[in-house]
Amino acid sequence: MNTTQVPDARSYLQTRRGIWSWLLTTDHKRIAILYLASITIFFVLGAATTSLLGIEALQPEGDAMSPENFDRMFTLHGLCMVFFFLLPVLTGVLGNFLVPLRIGASNLAFPRLNLATWYLFVAGGLLLLASTLHGAVDAGWSLLLPYSAQSSGAELVPAILGVLLAGVSVGLMGLNMVVTVHRMRAPGMTYWKVPVFVWGQYACGLLLALLTPVLVAALALLLRNELGYAPFVAETSGDSLLFKKLFWTYANPALHAPLLAGIGVMTKVLTTISGRVLYDRRRVIIAIMAIALLHLLAAGQSFAPETRGIYVGNLSSLFALLVAVPSAAIIVHWAATLQPGSQRFTAPMLYVYTFIGLFTIGSATNLFLAASPLGSHLQGTAFGVAHLHYFVAGGVITAFLGGLHFWWPEITGRLYPEMLARAVAVVVFVGFNLMFLPQFLLGYLGMPSRMHAYPPDFQVLKVLSSAGATILVAGLVLPALYLPWSFFWGHRSTSHPWE
């Protein structure tokens, strides 16, 4: 089964030493470690802003911070989490490390591009951090025009450039994955034999590579807007909705792309730990690709139903609704794989159960946003926020933690503390549900997102949600501590302790 068994899992860490052996490496395993380290920094920053926003939400008057700082805080939170965690994490770390090993290749198709991609990511991150020195952007992570141009000063240009570099980096990484899967498979490995884990990475990479030009177009126009030419502002006969439409044409499918990689990760964890063969893997592969295609076709879903016209509106609504069918198919194929019984509830497996929970409920809430009259009522409310976090962020974080624990022995040659990891998996599950289930309700009651102050009768649900945020952040801090610890001092292990 394992054609790629290496004698010592840590050998790639020890062959060469010194800082340049890392900064100039083209080894996909080392680049994965570089990604892991740098993404963790942004994740911790994003999680810290989560806590502050949770404290702010406790009081209806919003006294914990000024409206200006609140706006900057959720903007920084969104930019960090979307462009420097959600989009790159599953491909940059797990895909980078494992895709070549799973298809019998010695490296990705473009090893030097892989390193350059990481440098683009780091440069983008530094520019985003630099923008906070000038007072930080306050327009939300979608940088919506014309407000972003009106409110921001010198800080907007580095922020746009930071997002641009991060977006391009993610797109190039996706391209690298796609080419690797097409061109670098071992002889005899037909497409149907490619592991589902790799198919997930492929679908994710394909979406991101195809979508990146749209993001670049939107940001390039935003940049020109900053430099004096104003195509989006009504007074110069531009279309005030153009930027919003371009941005969401990118963002809506792009946000769902990492979930496909997450499905791949979870499939691998589930089949290996349960010791089963995936029930009808062909149909699971088809379902993954169908979800990718439908998200691409449903890009217009996030336009306001009233401003997208009846045909675009109905079609994107239909495609967005249809996503539920392959999603349901994947879940029931997993369930059929688990039959019959006697599972080992190790930490990675607990993340699989969490993923099934979040993904099933998230697919159901997606129906609300996809059905036009409901989506129209819920857009821009806490319901949308809850859906994005519960479904997309929840799915990606769960898949990442599950996969990272699962492959930790293979990546580092060490074991993580199992009991602690199981406890964290349960805490993360409770945290997500407590944090976002109240927000679905708040959204249906009409509570808009990004409110510095809110009507006092929403306070009970807001406080419940903040309590969930506290639990979630507490749960997420622990792996950031015990995983680095086990990297140096954990028990030694073989690469594949699960089999």
Add this chain to the structure above:
Amino acid sequence: MWDEILGPRGASEFASRVDLLSLFVLGVGALFSLGVFTTVIVFSIKHRPPGQQRAAPTRAVRGFVALWTGVPLMVVLAVFFWSSKIQAGHASAPPESLEILGSARQWLWTFEHENGRKEINALHVPVNVPILLNLESEDVLHRLSLPAFRIQQDTLPGIPTQMWFRPTREGMYRLFCTEFCGTGHSSMSGMVYVLDPITYGHWVTGDSASLTPEEAGEMLYAAFRCDSCHAPSGEGTGPALAGRFGTDSILGDGSAVLFDTAYMRESLLEPNVRLAEGYEPIMPSYKGQLDESQIAQLSAYLESLASD
């Protein structure tokens, strides 16, 4: 209690139709989720002797997979056609609609009725009459949300948009801005007052003959949402006004002016000429929205607050 959990009852027929679809989606979503969770848990914990290889999938498993892939397809198609039907039934406002102009700017909603009557962050409408709102923004993107009627609409600079609803229950309902529009985004909130047609008629024509000037002033103070900035506690973006009438006000340049009807009139019509010390020039002018008798009523109301 149940109203809090199930949400505000819809205040229009359209809202009830939307709620029914919501309940259906919630129902099938919950049913499917529960089914999946039960199956996954049962499949996971059912005992299997160690080492035993799995037999080929049973008929039951194959049936389960086929059922739970086929049923969602039927459900989403049903949701799609149901949605389209609701949308089609709400596509255009009836010709007899009462038209109201809605204008957004950072950070106020202004509504202008057919007779020119204007109000800020509040919308008075008659019950059982279709209301057509013609929306436009003066600056950035906004989005008017009337959650009790389950409707929202983009309010954009340079692109006029419309939304309509037919309120069927009298009462007070929230209105919000759901497109992030800057520092004051959360204060772009207000109330929709659904009145019986006679009360609405009195309200819109400003007919307040039966009221004393103080009472009429108090109504105006509430209707124009003066308290959203001039809160009694003094914590708003403007100075507190209770107890100020007849006293000296300190201006930005250090000079003092007597707070009387004349100064109040000037502050309403040319608010940023003589500004109280420590406040930003952000108050909008009410020129054309308040006539002389209304200014006198507001003045009487503030004077009554001073003597308390």
